[in-house]
Amino acid sequence: MDDLALPAATVITGSAGWLGRALVHHLATDAGDHARDGEVRALVLNQTEADAVHAVSARARAIIGSVTDPDSLERLLVGLPPDTDVIHTAGVIHPAKVSDFFAVNAGGAANVAAAVQRAGLRRMVHVSSNSPFGTNASDEDTFRAHEPYNPYLGYGESKMQGELAVLDQVQAGLDAVIVRPPWFYGPLQPPRQTTFFRLVRGGRFPKFGAGMQRRSMVYVDNLVQGIVRAELTPGPSGRAYWIADERAYTVNEIIETVGRALTDEGYEVKPGAMALPVIAGRVAERADRIIQSTGRYQQQLHVMGEMAHSIACDIGAAQTELGYRPAVALYEGMRRSIQWCRREGLEL
Amino acid sequence: MTGPASTPIHTPATEARYDAEILIIGSGAGGATTAALLAEAGFDVLVVEEGDWVEQGSVVSFSLEQMDRQYRSGGVTVALGLPSIAYTEGRCAGGGTEVNSGLYRRPPAELLERWRSQYHIRDLDPDEMYVIADEIESAINVTTVPGAVSAPSAVLRRGADALAWQNSESPRWMTYPPGGSASSGQRQSMTRTYLPRAQRAGARLLTQCRVRKLSISGTSASDADVVLADGSPGRIHFRHVFVCGGAIHTPALLQRSGLRERIGDTLAVHPTVKLAARFAEPINIPDDVPVHQVKEFAPEISFGGSASHPGLVALALADNWGEFSHALHEWERVCVYYAAITSEGKGRVKAIPGLRDPLVTYNLTARDKQLLRSGLSRLTLLMLAAGADEVYPSYHNAPVVRSSADIASLQRSFAATKATVMTVHLCSTVPIGEHPRCAAGSFGQVRGMRNVWVNDASMLPDAPGVNPQGSVMAFAIRNAQRFIETERPHG
Structure with a gap:
C-alpha cells in the first residue's frame, strides 16, 4: 500500500529531549534522513529548551508550554491544517518524584490525545516504552507484538496509563499509532549515557550472573525511522509496534561491543565488568519498589534492578507491516555515539 | 503365535x-x-x-465418575512443595x-x-x-477432526490468530463415524x-x-x-x-x-495454571477437550483447552469463589483453558516403608513461577482477543479480567503459591x-x-x-x- 502523503505540518512534543531533537534534526533540517517541507512545531518547556531546538533546526517553530497544561496544548495546535501529524515524545523517565511520572507520562498523553482529537488532526504517533510490559519471564523469552500489560514500577504504570488514555481516544475516533522503543542510544544522549561509557571503559559495568540477559536496544536514528514509518503507513487506528534494532543483544555482548567501539575510537578500555550475583539485582529491584512506594525515585537503583532481567522484543510486525528496516546496529551506533560525545567535548 | x-x-x-x-x-x-x-x-x-x-463408553469421558473409576486415588494426588502441585494418573x-x-x-x-x-x-x-x-x-489412527473444530477449540484459534500467535490443531488418535462431528471420536x-x-x-x-x-x-x-x-x-x-x-x-x-x-530423583512435569473464560454464546462441550494448541511460546509456554464439564468449571472458579461463582450458573458459556510450562524445577519420588503410596515432592524455580505468571497473563490476553466477556484466572483472590488494563492487576497480584498448579504429564x-x-x-x-x-x-x-x-x-x-x-x- 502507498504511504500517506507527507503532512502539511508536523508537531513534536518533548522536542528538546534526546529523541525530540533527533526528530527535529531528521524532519526539519536538510541533513535529516526524513527531511520534509511544511511547518514543524516544537513543544518546549521554556526558552532554554527553545534555544536548544533552534540550535538543531532554525526553521522549527518552538512553542513554550507543557503537556500537563491543556491550555498550552490548545495554543500549540491552533491554526494547523487538518492534515497535520503529531508525534508525542514528551515523557519523564528518571524524575525527581514518582508523581511526576503520572502527571507527565499518563496525564500528558491523555491531554495530547484529547487535544489532537479536538483539533481534528490527521494522526498521532504516541511514543511509549517497553516498560508497560515489564521484563521477560525468562532470558529465552521475547516480547511479541501483542503482550499483556505488566508495568514495571512507577514508570511502567504511568506509560501504561498513557497508552490506555491514547487508546480511549482511539475509541472516540482518534487516528493514533503507538511506538514502543526499548533502551535507546546514539547522538544527543543525556549525561546518564556518558556514565554508561565510563563504566564500560573502567571495566565496571554491572553484570548480573552470567550476563546472558537479553536486551533490545534501539539506535536513535532507527527509532526516528520507525516513528516516521508508523506515521506514514496507512492502517487501522490503535496499532502498536516495537521499534528496536534488528535483534536483542546479551549483556555480555553489549559490554564487549561497547568496549570494542571505545577501543576503536582510541580510548583505553579496561577489560571486564563488575560481576554481581543475580540476587543483588533482586535486592536493588526490591529497594527500588520500596522507595517508589514512598513516592521517591532513585535512578541508580532503578537501572540496577532492571539490568538483572531480559527485555527483548520482536520487531517482526514493524518490519512486515511498516516496512521498518533498522539500518544501524550496536557497534556502528556506539561508534557514532562516541564520536558525537567527543565532538561535544564530553568526557568519557 | x-x-x-x-x-x-x-x-x-x-x-x-x-x-x-x-x-x-x-x-x-x-x-x-x-x-x-x-x-x-x-x-x-x-x-x-x-x-x-473399564470398557470404553461405560463411563462418560472427563467426568467425575471417570476420575473415580479410572484414575489413581479418585483423580487427584499432590506433589508437595511451595506451591504443591496436584497431579492425576490413570489406574x-x-x-x-x-x-x-x-x-x-x-x-x-x-x-x-x-x-x-x-x-x-x-x-x-x-x-x-x-x-x-x-x-x-x-x-x-492419528488424525485431525472431521469437519469444523468444536467451539472451545475455535476460541483458541480465533484468539491466537488475532494476536498473530502460532497455533495449530493437534491431531488425536481417534476414529470417527462416517459424517461424525469433531466430538464424536472413539479413542484408540x-x-x-x-x-x-x-x-x-x-x-x-x-x-x-x-x-x-x-x-x-x-x-x-x-x-x-x-x-x-x-x-x-x-x-x-x-x-x-x-x-x-x-x-x-x-x-x-x-x-x-x-x-x-x-x-x-529427577521427576519432571509440565506445571499448568488455568483460567475459566465466559463468552456471549454457549461454547461448553462437557465431554470433550479442545484440539487446538498455541505453540507461539513453546517449548517454554504452551496453551490449550481443558475438560470443562460443570464440575471442572466449578473447580476452576473455586480459587475466588466469592467473586467468580456467578459464572457457574452460565457454565454453558464458560470453558476452562490452561497454560503449561517447561519447568526447570525438579521433583522426587520416595517410597516410604509401610506406606502404600510414595512421597512425591516438586519445587518450582523462580523462573518457573515467572513463566507461570507470564503464561496465565498471555492466555488471558488471548481470551480477550477471542472475545471473552470475562476471564477468571485460577488463583486465590484473582481479579475478574474484562480488559487489557485488568491484566496488569492480574500480573501484580499473581503468585504461583496462590495458584492451583497442576499437571497431567509426569x-x-x-x-x-x-x-x-x-x-x-x-x-x-x-x-x-x-x-x-x-x-x-x-x-x-x-x-x-x-x-x-x-x-x-x-x-x-x-x-x-x-x-x-x-x-x-x-x-
Missing part, C-alpha cells in the same frame, strides 16, 4: 503363583506397546495391571491412554537431538524414531489397540494385580511379590521384567525393591542414557541390573514440552525392538 480368538481379554489375578518369560508391570502407553512387540516376537508375555478393565487397563486428552504430538526433532547429546543416549536416530512414529500413527487407546494386539499374539493380561516389590539377588530380579484381586499375596516368576507403572509408581516399585541409585524419574546422571541405560535397562527394564514415561530424560504419549510410545517401541534383537528367543 496367535492365541485363540476366544482368549478372554483380561482376567483378575487370582492364582498364588504365575510364571512368565517376560513380566510387564503396567498396561499404559509404555507397557501395552512393549507387550505387543515382545509377544509378536514370540516371547511369553504376562502383563499385570493394578487397575480394572486402569490402558493406563493414562484411557483418560487423557487424546492429543498426539511426535517428539520434536530438536528435542531428540537435545536428549541424545545431553544424556548421551546411544543410537538415538530421529529418522528411525519417525519410522516408529509412522507405525504408531497408523496403529492408533491401549485397550483398543496394542493390548488386543498383545493378546492376539499370546500375551496374558491380569487386572487388579498390584506389585509390591521385586525379589532381587545380585544383578538379577527373579520374582514379583504381588497383591491379588482378593487382597491375598501372590508371586510371579519371570526371566525379564519391564516396569511400566508410570513416572510415580515405576521408581517407587524399584525403590521398594532396593534399587535406589538415581531412581526417583516423567523422567528413571531417565535413560549413558550420562552418569541417568538411572537406566540407553535402552531402558536399569543400571546395575541384568534383567530389569523401564519402558514408560519414567525413561524420558526430561519433560518433552509436548503431549508426551507419542514420545513414550516411540521410545518404548524402540527399546522393545532393541530387546528383541539382543534377546530373541531361540527356535
Whole structure:
C-alpha cells in the first residue's frame, strides 16, 4: 500500500529531549534522513529548551508550554491544517518524584490525545516504552507484538496509563499509532549515557550472573525511522509496534561491543565488568519498589534492578507491516555515539 | 503365535503363583506397546495391571465418575512443595491412554537431538524414531477432526490468530463415524489397540494385580511379590521384567525393591495454571477437550483447552469463589483453558516403608513461577482477543479480567503459591542414557541390573514440552525392538 502523503505540518512534543531533537534534526533540517517541507512545531518547556531546538533546526517553530497544561496544548495546535501529524515524545523517565511520572507520562498523553482529537488532526504517533510490559519471564523469552500489560514500577504504570488514555481516544475516533522503543542510544544522549561509557571503559559495568540477559536496544536514528514509518503507513487506528534494532543483544555482548567501539575510537578500555550475583539485582529491584512506594525515585537503583532481567522484543510486525528496516546496529551506533560525545567535548 | 480368538481379554489375578518369560508391570502407553512387540516376537508375555478393565463408553469421558473409576486415588494426588502441585494418573487397563486428552504430538526433532547429546543416549536416530512414529500413527489412527473444530477449540484459534500467535490443531488418535462431528471420536487407546494386539499374539493380561516389590539377588530380579484381586499375596516368576507403572509408581516399585541409585530423583512435569473464560454464546462441550494448541511460546509456554464439564468449571472458579461463582450458573458459556510450562524445577519420588503410596515432592524455580505468571497473563490476553466477556484466572483472590488494563492487576497480584498448579504429564524419574546422571541405560535397562527394564514415561530424560504419549510410545517401541534383537528367543 502507498504511504500517506507527507503532512502539511508536523508537531513534536518533548522536542528538546534526546529523541525530540533527533526528530527535529531528521524532519526539519536538510541533513535529516526524513527531511520534509511544511511547518514543524516544537513543544518546549521554556526558552532554554527553545534555544536548544533552534540550535538543531532554525526553521522549527518552538512553542513554550507543557503537556500537563491543556491550555498550552490548545495554543500549540491552533491554526494547523487538518492534515497535520503529531508525534508525542514528551515523557519523564528518571524524575525527581514518582508523581511526576503520572502527571507527565499518563496525564500528558491523555491531554495530547484529547487535544489532537479536538483539533481534528490527521494522526498521532504516541511514543511509549517497553516498560508497560515489564521484563521477560525468562532470558529465552521475547516480547511479541501483542503482550499483556505488566508495568514495571512507577514508570511502567504511568506509560501504561498513557497508552490506555491514547487508546480511549482511539475509541472516540482518534487516528493514533503507538511506538514502543526499548533502551535507546546514539547522538544527543543525556549525561546518564556518558556514565554508561565510563563504566564500560573502567571495566565496571554491572553484570548480573552470567550476563546472558537479553536486551533490545534501539539506535536513535532507527527509532526516528520507525516513528516516521508508523506515521506514514496507512492502517487501522490503535496499532502498536516495537521499534528496536534488528535483534536483542546479551549483556555480555553489549559490554564487549561497547568496549570494542571505545577501543576503536582510541580510548583505553579496561577489560571486564563488575560481576554481581543475580540476587543483588533482586535486592536493588526490591529497594527500588520500596522507595517508589514512598513516592521517591532513585535512578541508580532503578537501572540496577532492571539490568538483572531480559527485555527483548520482536520487531517482526514493524518490519512486515511498516516496512521498518533498522539500518544501524550496536557497534556502528556506539561508534557514532562516541564520536558525537567527543565532538561535544564530553568526557568519557 | 496367535492365541485363540476366544482368549478372554483380561482376567483378575487370582492364582498364588504365575510364571512368565517376560513380566510387564503396567498396561499404559509404555507397557501395552512393549507387550505387543515382545509377544509378536514370540516371547511369553504376562502383563499385570493394578487397575480394572473399564470398557470404553461405560463411563462418560472427563467426568467425575471417570476420575473415580479410572484414575489413581479418585483423580487427584499432590506433589508437595511451595506451591504443591496436584497431579492425576490413570489406574486402569490402558493406563493414562484411557483418560487423557487424546492429543498426539511426535517428539520434536530438536528435542531428540537435545536428549541424545545431553544424556548421551546411544543410537538415538530421529529418522528411525519417525519410522516408529509412522507405525504408531497408523496403529492408533492419528488424525485431525472431521469437519469444523468444536467451539472451545475455535476460541483458541480465533484468539491466537488475532494476536498473530502460532497455533495449530493437534491431531488425536481417534476414529470417527462416517459424517461424525469433531466430538464424536472413539479413542484408540491401549485397550483398543496394542493390548488386543498383545493378546492376539499370546500375551496374558491380569487386572487388579498390584506389585509390591521385586525379589532381587545380585544383578538379577527373579520374582514379583504381588497383591491379588482378593487382597491375598501372590508371586510371579519371570526371566525379564519391564516396569511400566508410570513416572510415580515405576521408581517407587524399584525403590521398594532396593534399587535406589538415581531412581526417583529427577521427576519432571509440565506445571499448568488455568483460567475459566465466559463468552456471549454457549461454547461448553462437557465431554470433550479442545484440539487446538498455541505453540507461539513453546517449548517454554504452551496453551490449550481443558475438560470443562460443570464440575471442572466449578473447580476452576473455586480459587475466588466469592467473586467468580456467578459464572457457574452460565457454565454453558464458560470453558476452562490452561497454560503449561517447561519447568526447570525438579521433583522426587520416595517410597516410604509401610506406606502404600510414595512421597512425591516438586519445587518450582523462580523462573518457573515467572513463566507461570507470564503464561496465565498471555492466555488471558488471548481470551480477550477471542472475545471473552470475562476471564477468571485460577488463583486465590484473582481479579475478574474484562480488559487489557485488568491484566496488569492480574500480573501484580499473581503468585504461583496462590495458584492451583497442576499437571497431567509426569516423567523422567528413571531417565535413560549413558550420562552418569541417568538411572537406566540407553535402552531402558536399569543400571546395575541384568534383567530389569523401564519402558514408560519414567525413561524420558526430561519433560518433552509436548503431549508426551507419542514420545513414550516411540521410545518404548524402540527399546522393545532393541530387546528383541539382543534377546530373541531361540527356535
